[in-house]
Amino acid sequence: MTEKKKEEKVYRQLESNKLLQQIMFQYMLEGHQASEENRLAWVTSGFPVEIPVAMGVGVSYPEQYGAVVGSQKVGPEVCGYAEEIGYSQELCSYARASIGSVEKPDQSPMDGLPTPQALLAGNNICGTVLRWYDAVSEQTGAPVFLFDTPPITDGQPDHHKEYVRNGLDRLVDFLGTTFNTTLTDERMHEVADLSSKALELWNKSLTACKTSPTPLNCADRFLAMAPVVSMRGTELIIDFYETLLDEVEMRVKEGLGAIRDEKIRLLWDNIPPWHSIFRFFNGLAKRGVAFPADTYTHAWSGKLKIEGEGDDLFDSVVSIYSNVYLNKGLEAKIDKMCELIDDYNLDGFVMFSVRSCKRYSLGQLVSKEIVSERTGVPGVVIEGDMVDSRVYNEAQIQTRVDALLEMFM
Amino acid sequence: MSYEGVLEQSGLGLQELVKAGEEIIGYIYPHAPLELILAHGLTPSLMRAIPGVSSGFEESLQTFACSYIRNLYNQRTNDQLPQITGLLFPSNTCDSLQNLTDIWKIRFPDDRIYRLTYPVTRYADDDSTRIYLTKELEILSKMIESTLNRPFMMDNYERAVSIIREFRHDAQFLYSARVVDPEVLSYTELSRLVRSFLTAPLVSVASEIHRVSSLVKEKMKSKGLLNIINSIMSGFQEKDFSKVKPFKRSPGPRILAVGGMVEPQAIATIINGINGVSDSIIVSDLLSFGFKSVFAPPLDKNGEPFEEMAKSILAAPGEPTQEGLQYRMRSLKDLVKALHIDGLLICEQSFCDPDQFEAPSIEKVASEAGIRTVRIPIDPELSDRARIEVKIQTFLESAGYT
Numbered sequence: 001m002t003e004k005k006k007e008e009k010v011y012r013q014l015e016s017n018k019l020l021q022q023i024m025f026q027y028m029l030e031g032h033q034a035s036e037e038n039r040l041a042w043v044t045s046g047f048p049v050e051i052p053v054a055m056g057v058g059v060s061y062p063e064q065y066g067a068v069v070g071s072q073k074v075g076p077e078v079c080g081y082a083e084e085i086g087y088s089q090e091l092c093s094y095a096r097a098s099i100g101s102v103e104k105p106d107q108s109p110m111d112g113l114p115t116p117q118a119l120l121a122g123n124n125i126c127g128t129v130l131r132w133y134d135a136v137s138e139q140t141g142a143p144v145f146l147f148d149t150p151p152i153t154d155g156q157p158d159h160h161k162e163y164v165r166n167g168l169d170r171l172v173d174f175l176g177t178t179f180n181t182t183l184t185d186e187r188m189h190e191v192a193d194l195s196s197k198a199l200e201l202w203n204k205s206l207t208a209c210k211t212s213p214t215p216l217n218c219a220d221r222f223l224a225m226a227p228v229v230s231m232r233g234t235e236l237i238i239d240f241y242e243t244l245l246d247e248v249e250m251r252v253k254e255g256l257g258a259i260r261d262e263k264i265r266l267l268w269d270n271i272p273p274w275h276s277i278f279r280f281f282n283g284l285a286k287r288g289v290a291f292p293a294d295t296y297t298h299a300w301s302g303k304l305k306i307e308g309e310g311d312d313l314f315d316s317v318v319s320i321y322s323n324v325y326l327n328k329g330l331e332a333k334i335d336k337m338c339e340l341i342d343d344y345n346l347d348g349f350v351m352f353s354v355r356s357c358k359r360y361s362l363g364q365l366v367s368k369e370i371v372s373e374r375t376g377v378p379g380v381v382i383e384g385d386m387v388d389s390r391v392y393n394e395a396q397i398q399t400r401v402d403a404l405l406e407m408f409m
Numbered sequence: 410m411s412y413e414g415v416l417e418q419s420g421l422g423l424q425e426l427v428k429a430g431e432e433i434i435g436y437i438y439p440h441a442p443l444e445l446i447l448a449h450g451l452t453p454s455l456m457r458a459i460p461g462v463s464s465g466f467e468e469s470l471q472t473f474a475c476s477y478i479r480n481l482y483n484q485r486t487n488d489q490l491p492q493i494t495g496l497l498f499p500s501n502t503c504d505s506l507q508n509l510t511d512i513w514k515i516r517f518p519d520d521r522i523y524r525l526t527y528p529v530t531r532y533a534d535d536d537s538t539r540i541y542l543t544k545e546l547e548i549l550s551k552m553i554e555s556t557l558n559r560p561f562m563m564d565n566y567e568r569a570v571s572i573i574r575e576f577r578h579d580a581q582f583l584y585s586a587r588v589v590d591p592e593v594l595s596y597t598e599l600s601r602l603v604r605s606f607l608t609a610p611l612v613s614v615a616s617e618i619h620r621v622s623s624l625v626k627e628k629m630k631s632k633g634l635l636n637i638i639n640s641i642m643s644g645f646q647e648k649d650f651s652k653v654k655p656f657k658r659s660p661g662p663r664i665l666a667v668g669g670m671v672e673p674q675a676i677a678t679i680i681n682g683i684n685g686v687s688d689s690i691i692v693s694d695l696l697s698f699g700f701k702s703v704f705a706p707p708l709d710k711n712g713e714p715f716e717e718m719a720k721s722i723l724a725a726p727g728e729p730t731q732e733g734l735q736y737r738m739r740s741l742k743d744l745v746k747a748l749h750i751d752g753l754l755i756c757e758q759s760f761c762d763p764d765q766f767e768a769p770s771i772e773k774v775a776s777e778a779g780i781r782t783v784r785i786p787i788d789p790e791l792s793d794r795a796r797i798e799v800k801i802q803t804f805l806e807s808a809g810y811t
Binding site: 085086087088090091092095123126127128130131132134135137138144146148150151153157159160162163166167170329330331353355358359361362363364365366370383 | 469473474503512524526528531541544548768770
C-alpha cells in the first residue's frame, strides 16, 4: 500500500502496533516453550496472573485465543467443532472456540493453544469459566484450580477477604505441587512492580483519550490491551507500553486524532465483535464517530503496588481481584459508565449485547435507561456475538446505530 | 392429576397459608437454608417456573437469559407470583441468576430482596468454605431480623431441624425404594410429595410423606428388600455405590432423569403423556428440585446452627458449585452401574450454562457404560411438549424399551 493511500484512510494506524506484533509473537513462542517444559497454565483474564508468573509458570489465555479465532473469521468453524461433540450453540463462544480447538487443533488457527498442564480459573469475570475449564480439563487431563471471589455489593467484608486470601494460599500450594516450584517474596515483589508499572503506563494511555480528538479509538485499545491482560508482571511489555504512551502523548500534543475527523464521541460497552472489529469501528470512523472510552479495556486498572499503602501484596491481590467491576453488580457498572461518559466528555453510548456473555450483558437493557437518565446522553443496544458471526446481524446492527447517530445530526 | 392441576393445588395451599397470617419467603435456588427461614417464624417456599405465563421480560432481559429466569420474571411483571413477604436470591451460583437479582432490585424497588452468597470451591482442604458460608448465613439472619422484626428463635429452629430431618429421611427412603421397585410409588406421586414440602414445609405435609414412606416400607419389608434399599440410600448419601447390595432389576426400561433446575413433575407429566408409557420407567432423577434437594444431609440439632446449615448446604450432592465435573461424572458412572440404569434422559433448559456444559460429559459417561441417552431441551412453559414426547418415545423404541 502506498503512503498516499495510507494517508487517505479515515483512521491513523499506530506505529507501536509493530512492536505489539513482535511482543505477541514472543508471547506465543514462550507459551509453546513452557508447554514443552511442562510448566504451562491456561488462565482466565481476571486471574491474579502475577502469582503463577512469579512462580515461573508460563501462561496462555483461551479468551485471547477466542479473539484470534473471531478476528480470523473462523468462529463458526472452530465453535462448530465443539458443537459436533455436543456443546450447545447457546454456550459462550470463547468456551466453544477453546473446546473446539482442543478437539481439532490442526484445523484451528495457530494449531490451537499450546497444551496446558494446569487450568487456572477466576470467577470474578463470570461463572461460565468454571464449567468451561472443567470441560477442557476433561479433554486435556490438566487439573483445574478455581480462584473463587464471590460477588460483592456493599464493600468487601472481613470474612470475604479472609476467604479469598485462603484461596490464594491454596493457589500457591497448588502451583507448588503441580509445577514443583516455590514463591519467594523477592520475586513476588519484582513481578508486582512490573505489573503495576505496566498498568500505570496503560492507564495513562487510556486517560489521554479524554482529549479531543481522542488519540486512540476502540479497536486500538482492544488490540493494545492484549499484553496487559496476558503478560502483566513481565519485563517484556514495559517497553511496549512506554512506546505506546509516547505515541499517544505525541498525538495529543500535535492534535492528531485516532480518526481524522472526529465529530461524535461515544462510549463502547462490552467485548467487541472480533470478527468485524475493523469493519465496525472504521465504518463509523468514516462518519466521524470515535470511541474514546469503553468499559472493557478500562477493567485492567488495579495496581498491586501503590506507594504509601501496605506492603502485603496478597492483601492487595485479594482487594484488586475481588473488586473487578463485573464482580460488583449492575450498580457498579452503571456508575462506571456514567463516570466514563462524564470524564471523557462523550455524546452517547453503544452497548453490545453479547449472547455469549451473560454476566456482562444481562442487565444492559436496564442500565441503558438509567445511564441515559443520569447523564442525559442517548444510547443504543445492539445484539450479536464476539466470536460466532452466525449470530451477528450486520444490517440490523447498522440500522440501530444509524438511529442513534441521527440523534446527533 | 395434570401438571397444571398440581401447580394449582400447591398454589392454593400457599394462598391458604397467607390467609392464615403466615409470612412467606420465596426462594429460587434449591439449597436455601430452610431451617433458618423457619427459625425466624417465616415459611420458606420454593418459587417455581410455571407454564402459561404471559411474556413480560422483554424490557429488562434479553432472549438469551435462561428460560427459567425469564419465566420467574414474567410471573413478577404479570403479578402472578404468590403473595410473599420477601424473596431470597442466590449469589455466585450462575450468571443469569446473579444478574437477575440486580435487575429485579432496580425494576421492583419495593420488593424485599435477600441474597445469600454461596462459596464455589473444589475440595478445599481447609475450613474456608464452611466458615464463609456460616458467616453469610449469619448476615442473612440478621438482615431478616432487622427488616421483618422477626428474631431467630431457637425453639423454632429446633422444630425446623426435626421436621426437615424427618422429611429428608422419608423422601430419601422413597427415592431409594423406587430404585428397587419403581412400581411401588409412581414418580409423579413422589415428585408431588417432595414439591408439596418444598412449597410449604409444614408438619402436615411431612406427616403425609411419612405415612406414604411407612406404607412403602411395610411393602418392601414384606418382600425382604429393606436391606437392599438401605444400602442404596447409604450409597446416595455417601456418594459411594460400592456397597450397594445386589438386587434383581425391575422389568421394563430403567431410566434416570438428569439435569439441573428442572421440575421433576414436568418430566413425570411428559412421560405419562406418551402413549403406552408410564412414569415407572423413571427409576430416579438427579435433578436439583428432586434428588439434590432431598439428599442434602440433615442437620445435627446439637451443633452450632449456622455452621450446621452451612455444612448441610455444602454437602448437597451433585452440585457443580462444589463438586468438580470429573468427580460428578465418576459418581454417575458408578451409579448407573450399581442401579442397573438402562438409559438417561438429559434435561437441558435453554441458555442454561450448568445444564448445557454438562450434557456432553454425561453422554460420554453413558457411552462408556454402554447405555443410551436422549437430550431433552426443556423450558418451564413446556412449549415443545409434543416434540419432546415424540423424542422420548423414539428413544424408548429405538433402544428396544417398548
